[in-house]
Amino acid sequence: MNEKKINMPDLSIDLAGIKLKNPIMTASGTFGSGKEYGEYVDLNRLGAVVVKGVSLTPWKGNPTPRVAETYGGMLNAVGLQNPGVDAFMSEDIPFLKKYDTRIIVNVSGKSIEEYCGVAERLAEADIDMLELNISCPNIKEGGITFGTDTKMAALVVKEVKKVSRQPLMVKLSPNVTDITEIAKAVEAEGADAISMINTLLGMAIDAKNKRPILGNVMGGLSGPAIKPVALRMVYQVCRSVKVPVVGMGGIMTGEDAAEFILAGATGVAVGTANFTNPSATVDVLEGLESYMKHQGFSSVGEIQNAMKK
């Protein structure tokens, strides 16, 4: 391999026709609209900022407590609280536009019409990609049914594709028997990329007070605890579809990111790790870069193809 290349590996990737300066993104819902971490991270260094879920109208979200810590992970039941797509477009996009990074907007809805409504509004916005969240376990109506039902998942992708202007990434739920089936279905309807995994549905109980810890009873499990499940699913899906995959679930280090890329992912997202360390995204970036140097990888694509067996 070329020594020069290894000294300065090329981290850029092509995600469904959009060029990102590196594969490191933020996981939706864990990074606000970017602003909140702007003091801790130079947003210019990130491949893309994936913002929190946006719906057509403002959503109040779930009652508290919305978080419970578990062994090597956390449960959240935020319930997609957000001020609605109009507030998002007027406040958050102008802020993010000041940075040289890609903007990916996570789209939430409780019905196909609502998903389409958000995508239609965002068609006018100066953003790079949509991420269709059909997998939030904290929304009773909608979310869970779309993401865990192959037909519904295909249908919502089909309809949103009709109205969206930007490339469409579809975020899959891990709470299914066969994730490759859903992946193939959304690919067939025109999904340009797939991101995965969303959180695993879980629960925590307060033995002393004899009640569920979360106000919403159940919530989504994230963090390093779920990494083995996430890696397995990314590995399976990358062998089932042709569209690029953005992998996430418990990424804390550059080596974790490398594992997802070895499993076949084109990009990766950092979620819960931000809470443990607000500089996690750039730490993962630097860790991945140093991994590439040590292993003699000159591009991200080389890692994707390096897995033995």
Place this chain on the structure above:
Amino acid sequence: MNEKKINMPDLSIDLAGIKLKNPIMTASGTFGSGKEYGEYVDLNRLGAVVVKGVSLTPWKGNPTPRVAETYGGMLNAVGLQNPGVDAFMSEDIPFLKKYDTRIIVNVSGKSIEEYCGVAERLAEADIDMLELNISCPNIKEGGITFGTDTKMAALVVKEVKKVSRQPLMVKLSPNVTDITEIAKAVEAEGADAISMINTLLGMAIDAKNKRPILGNVMGGLSGPAIKPVALRMVYQVCRSVKVPVVGMGGIMTGEDAAEFILAGATGVAVGTANFTNPSATVDVLEGLESYMKHQGFSSVGEIQNAMKK
């Protein structure tokens, strides 16, 4: 509440007509046939010993490495290595019979005929219950399909019920979209109890050597990392079926056991914790007893009914 009772809580339970002195069991495959931990645990103290999976003929199991450690958990891909039901009956049952504990035998198979064959052979054995393992993620033929397909799960239970003499507990896979559907289906076919959860299908990658760590590529995730998923599923299933549920998945302490019972479980099993601490089963038992004393519970049934909301 009665002070006398709280000083000496009654830990006994009734599991599908079988009386156990306490709700603490061993998780199949983590405790060998009991013999291996006999030096570390007084087996007389356990509610039941659930032995490793037994098949009709000897199985060699998977290639090594069969284990990978993950954050707060571990992956295993043993592949149900076992010497077959005949060797099991002649060697392991006589050993366990020396103790005053219940014997539950985990039944493995790759076809309905094989499951039935094991159950038929065990019909003659002096054991207390069968645990039908339709959920092992490490067996390509059989296992995964039975446990994740409602119709197949129902069918194997129906057929095994015809030939089994002991009560039948069915062990469910967590790798499904809706576990209550499978639970209801096996209950409808005559399952006398349900145990859950088996391991979550996962994967670990060695970034340095660029290959899967496990010889079998994928394996089953167990340990505290999966506790939130296990608790959620036990909670859901206990609200969907009438048969008793044995809960497991990451139980390390008496308080963990109490959480599963609060979620609705009648009994609990300790798996991965044995590897961390060979006395884990009795430590969990003592922890549960002290929890009951502190909380003023005089029986296990009282905990099952104590959950608020």
Place this chain on the structure above:
Amino acid sequence: MKTMKAAKVKKHGEIGENCWSIWLEASEIVDEVNPGQFIHVKLNNGEKLLPRPLSICETDTSSNTLRLVYAVVGKGTEALSQVKTGETLRILGPLGNGFDINQSASKSIIVGGGMGIPPLLELSKNIPGKKEIYLGYSSTPFLLEEFEKQNADIYVSTDDGCFGYKGTVIDLMRYNNAQGDSLYSCGPKPMLKALSGWAEKNKIPAQVSLEERMACGVGACLVCTCKVKKENENDWKHQRVCADGPVFRSQEVVWDE
């Protein structure tokens, strides 16, 4: 860029019944602190990922140190209590908005309950003019010596009557006919709710510092919300305790929970 910082433990020990005091060296942080702000403390414990929010009890700019005072209530604070002098912790802060000090008040009322008391020490140091400080404990008081050094009238209540007035701190305020033109408070929610009623009745603008389970601490994850009334509307919205608070005007908080 701001970042998590390694902070050396200068002094650490139990200062009362299940009440621990830790002094941390945190040079860049100390100068920025507003009373009522908190820091996020990351534990050196693989099992727990999330930092723990703890209020800044006081700062000492001469030694570049800040003090936290906390109770052991779970595994995180248990692990924290085992940290030894000379070891380092990773901390993030100062976070949140502190109290909005009314510089022109002629007399202020400061009310603390239990583990809500620590941040009121730094606050008391910074409030000008006359002060009545009410401190409610379940049993044995802590930090009392430090409060007594402030130029203020100190009133203490305990639930069990072990020390001072027997009853709640609100009972004591009523009994004492508390007076002032600004009220600052931190403590358990039922206490803050009662206090909010008292302040409304007595037409004293009150600020309350709330607690909620947190993850990010910086306003990004939306797990730490509380209900706040919308202006000019008969409706409410969720606001973030970490970034919009932890201090809120008592009149804007929806106390239903």
Place this chain on the structure above:
Amino acid sequence: MKTMKAAKVKKHGEIGENCWSIWLEASEIVDEVNPGQFIHVKLNNGEKLLPRPLSICETDTSSNTLRLVYAVVGKGTEALSQVKTGETLRILGPLGNGFDINQSASKSIIVGGGMGIPPLLELSKNIPGKKEIYLGYSSTPFLLEEFEKQNADIYVSTDDGCFGYKGTVIDLMRYNNAQGDSLYSCGPKPMLKALSGWAEKNKIPAQVSLEERMACGVGACLVCTCKVKKENENDWKHQRVCADGPVFRSQEVVWDE
């Protein structure tokens, strides 16, 4: 009942390039040790649940201590290397079957490679009669002084020729025309495989100590298996390195992997 025991660290430090030595106080364990056995070491680290298997390098019954010598190869051994004298570790053991010492051998050959060398020290102390000890290192030797105290002929090879013979330890044995009527060995699998071939050719009964990733360490979980030939059959079965080994007769091991 046996159980995990708290063992106090008496002495701990680096004794060579990425080679650590730790002495643990373990009164009940020390008396039971057969050379070649190992102990399970539980780390005080929430992230990692499983204990780490480490061979017993030597024991000192007078002080009730045992010694482990290990390399830092991952997070577990990294965490272990940070443990300080005076702290305690939880350990389980002795586990597995040690070497079966041929008491009537007139001359024994002992062959170690890399981190397979430590258990051979206690073994060397216990083997009667004449001994040839072959030690293969990648570069700088460790434990050499201790081996030199044994009444034996010591031969050293290094991969890089830094010290002793340049080449593998098997090369050195061939070069030296090693002689004996029993062979004991521990080291990386390729070395053991080659050695097994050498022993077969030279008709010397050889025992090899294998390594495999473990969980329970007591024979219950079946993750640590190796392939062993079935007697009188052209077939093999999986046996447990922890409970059926770690020492096996080299002729019964299936070396295909």
